[in-house]
Each structure stands twice: as structure tokens, then as C-alpha cells.
Amino acid sequence: MQREGSAFNGLGVVMLKELADHLTSIRFIILELIVMLIAVGTVYVASQQIKDTVAEDPFLFLKFFTTSQEPLPSFIFWLSLLVPVMSIGLAFDSVNGEYNRRTLSRILSQPIYRDALLFGKFLGALMTLAIALVVLWLLVMGLGLLFIGIPPGGEEVARAFVFLLVTIVYAGVWLALALLFSIVFRSAATAALATLGLWLFFYVIWPVLAGELSQIIVPPDPRYAALGLQTPGTVVLEQFLARLSPSTLFGEIVVALLDPTTRALGPIYLSQLQGAVLGAPLPLGASVLIAWPQIVGLVAATIILFVIGYVAFQRQEVRA
Amino acid sequence: MSPDVVIEAKGLTKKYGQAVAVDDISFTVGRGEIFGLLGPNGAGKTTTILMLLGLTDISGGGISVLGFNPAREPLSVKRRVGYLPDTVGFYDQLTAADNLRYTARLIGFRFNEREKRIAEALDRVGLSEFADHRVGTFSRGMRQRLGLAEILMKGAQIAILDEPTSGLDPHATTELLAIIRRFKTEGVSVLLSSHLLERVQSVCDRVALFNAGRIALMGSVSELGRQVLGAGYVVDIEADGAGLAERLALIPGVSGVEQTGIGKLRLHADRDVRPEAATEVVAMHGRLKYLGVEEPSLEAIYTHYFENKSGEAAKQGARYAA
Numbered sequence: 001m002q003r004e005g006s007a008f009n010g011l012g013v014v015m016l017k018e019l020a021d022h023l024t025s026i027r028f029i030i031l032e033l034i035v036m037l038i039a040v041g042t043v044y045v046a047s048q049q050i051k052d053t054v055a056e057d058p059f060l061f062l063k064f065f066t067t068s069q070e071p072l073p074s075f076i077f078w079l080s081l082l083v084p085v086m087s088i089g090l091a092f093d094s095v096n097g098e099y100n101r102r103t104l105s106r107i108l109s110q111p112i113y114r115d116a117l118l119f120g121k122f123l124g125a126l127m128t129l130a131i132a133l134v135v136l137w138l139l140v141m142g143l144g145l146l147f148i149g150i151p152p153g154g155e156e157v158a159r160a161f162v163f164l165l166v167t168i169v170y171a172g173v174w175l176a177l178a179l180l181f182s183i184v185f186r187s188a189a190t191a192a193l194a195t196l197g198l199w200l201f202f203y204v205i206w207p208v209l210a211g212e213l214s215q216i217i218v219p220p221d222p223r224y225a226a227l228g229l230q231t232p233g234t235v236v237l238e239q240f241l242a243r244l245s246p247s248t249l250f251g252e253i254v255v256a257l258l259d260p261t262t263r264a265l266g267p268i269y270l271s272q273l274q275g276a277v278l279g280a281p282l283p284l285g286a287s288v289l290i291a292w293p294q295i296v297g298l299v300a301a302t303i304i305l306f307v308i309g310y311v312a313f314q315r316q317e318v319r320a
Numbered sequence: 321m322s323p324d325v326v327i328e329a330k331g332l333t334k335k336y337g338q339a340v341a342v343d344d345i346s347f348t349v350g351r352g353e354i355f356g357l358l359g360p361n362g363a364g365k366t367t368t369i370l371m372l373l374g375l376t377d378i379s380g381g382g383i384s385v386l387g388f389n390p391a392r393e394p395l396s397v398k399r400r401v402g403y404l405p406d407t408v409g410f411y412d413q414l415t416a417a418d419n420l421r422y423t424a425r426l427i428g429f430r431f432n433e434r435e436k437r438i439a440e441a442l443d444r445v446g447l448s449e450f451a452d453h454r455v456g457t458f459s460r461g462m463r464q465r466l467g468l469a470e471i472l473m474k475g476a477q478i479a480i481l482d483e484p485t486s487g488l489d490p491h492a493t494t495e496l497l498a499i500i501r502r503f504k505t506e507g508v509s510v511l512l513s514s515h516l517l518e519r520v521q522s523v524c525d526r527v528a529l530f531n532a533g534r535i536a537l538m539g540s541v542s543e544l545g546r547q548v549l550g551a552g553y554v555v556d557i558e559a560d561g562a563g564l565a566e567r568l569a570l571i572p573g574v575s576g577v578e579q580t581g582i583g584k585l586r587l588h589a590d591r592d593v594r595p596e597a598a599t600e601v602v603a604m605h606g607r608l609k610y611l612g613v614e615e616p617s618l619e620a621i622y623t624h625y626f627e628n629k630s631g632e633a634a635k636q637g638a639r640y641a642a
Contacts, residue, residue, distance in 0.1 A: 005395040013425040021413075102409030106467070109373055109403035110426040111395045318375045319366055 003113070010112035011120050018124025022090055023131070031086045032132055036139065038082070042068075042075040043140050047147030058281065061152035062159060062258045064144045075140065076254050080247060083167060084174040084203070086132065088195045090125045091178035093188035095313065100188065105318045118313050122179055122306060129171040137164045155260075158284050163257045166291075169298045170250045174199065176305035183313045202245040210241035235267050246301055249294040256291035265290060324351045326478055326509045327372065331381035334367050341367045343533040344381065349478075349509055354500070356520050357513040358618070359530030365513040366406060369480055372511070373403055386477060399427065402471025406482040408463055412456035416447055416466055419455055423470055441473035445499055461492030468499050479503055481512040485519050497523050517618040529622060537625060545616025546590075548625045554614040555587040556580070557597055561606030571596045583609075 022028050046067040050060065057063065068074035095118070098104040108114060141160065145151065152160070178195045185191040214237040221231040242248045252265045260281035263273075282290075327349040334342040342364040349355040357365045370376040372383060374390030374397055383389065388396045410419045417438055424434040442448050445465040455463065464484060471479045484500070485493045500523055503510050514520045520527070521541055529537040529544070537544050557568070560583050568587060569577045576588040587593060594611055601608045 004393045009395065010426045010428075013422070017422055017425075021411075101411070102405065102407055103411060105370075105375065105405040106403065106408055106410075106470070107423075107426070108375055109398055109401075109405075110423055111399040111428070112426055113394075318370060 005111075005113075007113045007115040008119070009116055010110070011116040011123075014112075014117055014120025015124045015127070018094075018121050019127050022125060022128040027089060028128065028132075031082075031089050032135075035078075035082050035086070035132070035136060038078045039075065039136055039140055040143065042072060042078060043143045044147065045069050045072050046075065047144065050148060058153070059156055059159075059260055060148070060150060061141075061144055061156040062260075064140060065160070065163070065254075066258050076258065079167065080170075080250055080254070081203075083129075083133075083171050084199045084247075085196075087125070087129060087171045087174035088178045088192065088199065090128060091121075091175050092182055092192040092195055094121045094125065094179055095182040096186050096188050096191055097182070099186060108318055114313055115310070118179070118310055122175065125175050125179075126168070126172055129175065130168050133164060133167055133171065155284060159257055159260070159287070162284070162288060163254065166250070166253050166257065166295060166298070169295065169302065170246065172302040173246045173298055173305065176302045176309065180305050180309035180312070183309050183316065203247045206245045207242055207248065210238050210244075213241055214238035230267075232267065239266050243294075243297070246298060249297050249301075253291040253294045253298075256287050256294075260284075260287060262287065262290065265294070325349070326351050326386055327355075327511065328384045329368075329372075329381065330383075332368065332371060332378065332383060333380035334364070334371060334376070335379040340533055342371070345528075345533075345535045346381075347528055347535060347538060349511055351509055352504055352507045353525050354504055354510040354512070354523050356524035356527040357511065357530060358515070358517060358520060358527050358622070359536075360515055363530035364533040365530055366482055369403075369482055369511070369513060372480065373398060373401060400476060401478045401480060402474045402476030404464070404467040404471060404479070404481045404484055407487070408467040410455040410458075410463060410466060413454060415452050415454055416442065416458070416469075417451040419466065420470055420473055424473060427474060437473045437475070441469040444472055444502075445469045446495070459492075461488050461495070464488065464492070464496055465499070468496070476508065478509045478511065481510065483514055484512055485514060485516055493519055517622055521615075521618040527618070529625070531626065531629070536629075537621075541618055541621075542616060544618075544621050548621045549616055553587075553589045553592055555589060555593055555597060556610065556612050556614065557585045557587065557601070557608070558583055558610035559585075559601045559606045559608045561601065561604045564601065564604060564606060567600050567604065568597055571600065 043064050046064050046069070049067050049069050050063050065075050068077065093100075095104075098107065107117065137160070141152070141157075174195075177198065178191070181191040181195045182188070185194060214234050218231065218233040218237050220234050224231045243252075256262045256265060261279055263276065263278075263282065288295075325348050327347075329348070330346050332342055332345050333340070345364075345368065347355075357368065359365055367376065371378050372385055372390060374394035378391055383391075385397045386400055388400075390397045410416075411422070414422070420438045420441065421434065424438060429437060439448070439451075442451050445468050447462065447465055447469060450458070450462065455466065458466065468479075468481075468484075479500075481500070485496055488496065497519065500510055500512070512520065512524070524541070526538065526540050527544070528535045537547065539547070565577050565579065565585055568574065568585065571587075571589075571593055573591050573593055574587050574589045578586050578588075580586045587597065592613055594613055598608060598611055
């Protein structure tokens with residue numbers, strides 16, 4: 001059965017309205033303030049340390065993102081913590097909120113498809129996050145310039161920019177998850193708790209669990225253990241399991257992008273390192289190539305979660 | 321479909337799994353007609369409305385709304401039909417005008433037309449001075465009026481109103497019904513659902529009484545009255561004159577005369593006997609002070625009908641038990 005008209009009728013209208021709603025909401029302003037404060041704090045601390053210790057590093061600027069000093073963790077640590085929180089904070093009530101305000105049936109009785117409403121909501125929230133993250137990125141770069149007074153090189157800016165794009169994609173994953181739960185659960189509080197719970201599970205518990213599970217499924221070989229090495233089978237399985245979590249994928253991409261000396265994300269054989277000049281930085285293209293499967297993984301996770309939500313939304317009854 | 325029929329439903333059915341919410345109903349709504357879907361909560365009124373708008377799938381039967389099939393051409397239907405849901409909601413943090421602006425953009429009106437239509441619509445429901453107030457501060461009646469303003473702004477040919485008067489105070493109800501009557505004068509057809517019979521009776525041209533997913537009765541209120549209550553007309557007369565009661569009882573069609581007070585008589589008849597009664601009074605040189613016919617009340621029809629139904633069901637149950 002062919003549907004009449006375009007599924008994207010009204011998409012732009014919904015997107016712009018969501019964007020305007022988010023940008024003026026108190027919720028967003030609070031989240032943004034927290035992130036800004038943390039950015040200023042961590043970059044300042046990092047700059048102190050960079051001034052003290054690092055003298056000649058061709059990628060000095062990238063250190064702003066990765067340097068940490070006790071007790072304050074690095075900027076990317078905070079970012080990997082706060083980006084999911086911001087995404088969930090923006091989207092946990094996007095569909096069930098419309099139900100509860102009883103606006104959904106009124107909006108859907110206008111000449112648009114449900115597709116436009118859902119996609120518009122997703123894009124609106126993603127644009128909000130993108131704006132917030134770009135501002136944050138510019139802030140960090142600007143503060144970096146102020147604190148150490150050395151302009152970043154082209155390669156550094158390019159790496160930092162790719163990092164920004166990846167962060168937006170990472171935000172998209174959690175956004176799609178929060179959107180899905182806002183469709184499945186009628187109560188906004190339940191949806192928020194479920195999304196946050198799942199995020200905590202992936203962020204805190206899953207890495208530990210992945211190690212334990214892989215040891216159970218492929219028990220370590222005592223011959224490797226005698227040599228002080230890990231059993232290859234166990235390590236490979238552990239990595240496979242850990243990579244089911246978007247947090248792990250994001251962490252690996254960050255390492256590849258912000259540390260140009262990274263040559264592989266996982267165990268490799270010594271033979272594969274033959275001829276490599278260890279510690280020498282890779283060009284940006286090569287670094288992106290290393291992290292490419294992870295980047296694709298994040299994009300795929302976003303699409304899959306969105307599609308599940310889309311199907312659920314299409315089948316849902318409108319009446320409250 | 322004749323040009324004067326705007327909604328035509330044939331054998332419309334909706335099932336949720338095993339449960340049947342709407343069971344094989346058929347009705348038509350004409351242009352400029354106010355048609356009421358009446359019945360208790362859960363009788364299938366809202367489900368019927370959602371099927372008309374293409375907002376829920378149809379399990380069986382067919383609908384045509386202005387010649388379009390809501391399941392296949394939902395955009396064409398929704399562009400021409402305005403919908404006021406049960407307890408309509410708006411975005412509380414936005415102003416009344418901004419809420420309408422969002423809808424107008426979704427419909428696709430250009431800026432100039434949008435602003436003109438919004439101002440007109442708000443004016444017609446009496447909300448002009450509240451255009452820039454946030455909807456969060458609105459009373460329930462004002463929200464319902466804003467919902468009607470949305471339909472007016474849309475320039476809909478059919479207005480579908482789900483429980484428009486529920487939860488409103490008498491004053492707000494009267495205002496709302498006045499706006500609904502104005503729809504009719506502009507040739508807009510109105511389909512409204514309600515469980516409040518008394519209020520709705522005053523505006524509906526025809527009604528369909530729903531019960532457990534079926535249309536139990538359909539027609540104008542007076543038709544239904546005769547159908548269900550039997551001798552439907554009750555004429556009250558206030559006049560003086562000796563032997564008037566006896567003479568009035570002789571009018572063909574009058575089945576009974578009762579004295580309801582000093583100089584007050586009540587006639588039960590199978591038709592409107594006011595002209596004959598007036599002639600009789602004048603012929604006796606009596607002084608006619610009051611002559612009125614009591615419309616059958618929808619409430620009475622409804623209660624009577626469903627009491628009979630449940631009575632019959634009980635009887636049948638008893639028979640089976642025996």
C-alpha cells in the first residue's frame with residue numbers, strides 16, 4: 001500500500017520547534033552550565049600541568065583534552081560522562097511528554113505523518129547537543145590558547161574537529177536510546193530511570209562483566225599464564241564483549257584520535273609491529289582508519305535504536 | 321457518495337485482539353449537519369473518531385471522509401478535517417498564538433496568511449486579548465475554545481469534537497455550544513461525541529446512540545423519542561374554561577388528558593396537537609395563557625432504552641437459567 005505524500009512533511013517545522021524548546025528550557029541551561037564549569041576547570045588544571053611538565057610535544061594542544069591531575073579527571077573523562085547525561089536529559093520525555101500533555105493526538109491530526117514528528121524530535125535534540133558541543137569545543141580551544149599562548153597546528157585542529165564530530169555521534173546513540181524509552185514507557189520518570197540505568201550498566205558494570213564472562217567462556221590457558229601473558233582467546237572475547245557498549249567504542253575512538261601514537265586498538269602480535277617506529281605519531285587519516293570500525297559501530301547503534309523506536313511508535317495507539 | 325454527504329461509514333469495525341471496540345457500525349453525516357455520537361464511556365465513540373482521522377487502523381468495513389479514504393490518504397483527510405481531542409492539551413510554556421503558529425506551520429500556511437488566520441480565529445472564540453498569554457495560565461474552558469480556534473484557523477470543512485463540553489462549567493458550556501452552532505451556519509459539518517446528553521441535545525440535528533460498540537439508535541431527537549417512548553408528544557396548556565378537558569380529549573390523536581394544576585392541563589398525544597388545542601380553547605372563548613410542547617428529552621430516551629435492553633437481557637438470562 002503506497003502512502004500518499006511525503007513522510008517528511010512538517011519535519012523541518014517539528015525540528016525547529018524542538019530546537020527552540022530545548023535551547024530555552026531551564027533543563028538545558030543547567031546541563032550546559034555544568035558542562036561549561038567542568039570544561040573551564042579541567043582545561044585550567046591541564047594547562048598548569050602542561051606548563052610544568054611537557055616541553056616539546058608536537059601535539060601539545062590535544063593534551064588539553066587528555067591530561068588529568070589528581071584529584072580532577074581529564075576533560076574527555078568528564079565528556080564521556082556528561083554527554084550521555086545531556087542526551088538522556090533532553091530526550092527522556094520527548095514522546096511520552098506529548099502523551100501526558102495530551103498534545104500528541106492534536107498534533108497528529110494535522111497533515112503530517114508520525115515519521116516527521118519522531119525524526120524531527122530526534123534531529124531537534126541532536127542539533128541542540130551539536131550546538132552545545134561546538135560551543136564547548138570552541139571554549140576549550142580558546143581557553144587553551146589563552147592559558148599557554150601557543151596556537152595549535154593544523155593537524156591538531158583537524159584531530160580535535162574529528163573528535164568533536166565523533167562526540168556528536170556518541171550523543172546520538174544515547175539520544176536514540178532515550179527516545180526509544182520515551183516511546184516505550186508512558187511515564188517520563190520511568191523512562192529516565194530506565195535510560196540512566198542502562199547507561200550506568202554499560203559505563204560501569206559492563207567492562208567488569210565482560211572480563212568475567214570471557215574468563216568463564218574461554219578459561220585462561222595455564223601455559224600463557226606461566227609466561228605472564230594473557231590467553232589470546234580470552235582477550236579477544238573480552239574485547240568483543242566490551243565493544244558491545246557504546247562507552248567502550250567511544251573511549252577507543254578518543255584514544256586513537258587524541259593520541260596520534262596509537263597504532264592499534266587491541267592486542268596485536270609482535271610480528272605485526274615489525275618495522276614500526278614505536279612512539280612516532282601517525283597521520284590523521286591513519287588514526288581515523290584505526291578507529292573507523294568503532295565509528296561505524298556508533299552510527300549503526302544510533303540507527304538501530306532509532307529504527308526500533310520508530311517501529312514501536314508507528315504501532316502505538318494515539319489515545320491516552 | 322452524494323455531494324451532500326461528507327462522512328460515510330459502512331460496516332466499520334475495530335478489534336483489539338479478541339475485544340471488539342467498534343462493531344459493524346454504519347452512518348452518514350451530511351454537509352452542514354451537527355451529528356452527535358452519544359453513549360457511555362468506553363462505548364466506542366473515540367475509537368470511531370480516530371478511525372475517521374486515520375489515526376488508528378481499521379479492522380473491517382470502510383470509511384469515506386470528503387471522498388477520501390483515511391487509511392490511504394490520511395494527509396488529504398487531515399488537511400480538511402479539524403479535530404478537538406478529549407481534554408485537549410497545548411504547550412503550556414508557549415502563548416496561545418504561538419501554539420496556533422506551530423499548528424499553522426505544520427499545516428503549511430505562509431507567514432502572512434498564518435498571522436491573518438490566527439488573529440481571526442482567536443477573535444471568533446473570544447481569546448484575542450489572551451493571544452500573548454501563556455496557555456499554562458488558561459482555564460479549561462479557554463483551552464477548549466483555543467482548540468476550536470485551531471479548527472477555525474485550519475479552515476476545516478468538518479470539525480470533529482470529542483467530549484467538547486465535559487468538565488466545563490455551565491457558562492463555559494453555553495459559550496462553547498454557541499461557537500459550535502456558528503460552525504453550522506458556515507456550512508461546516510460537526511461530528512461531536514459526548515456522554516452529557518442534555519447539553520448536546522440542544523445543538524445536534526441527528527444523534528447516534530452508542531452502546532457496547534454498536535449504534536443502538538440513530539435519528540433526530542424527536543424521532544428517537546417517538547421510537548423509544550411511544551406516544552411521544554406532551555402538550556401543556558394553561559387556559560380557563562369549563563369542560564375544556566373533556567373537549568380536548570376528543571381531539572383525534574390525544575390519548576389522555578390530566579389536570580396538573582388549577583387551569584393547567586397536560587395532553588398526551590401521538591402527534592403535535594397544538595393547533596387543534598388552540599382552536600378548541602378559542603372556540604370556547606377561553607383565555608389561552610400558555611401552550612407548549614415538551615420535546616422528548618434525550619436523557620429519558622436513553623435511560624428508557626437501556627433500561628428496557630438490560631431488562632430484556634435479564635429476562636433472557638433467567639429463561640436460559642430455567
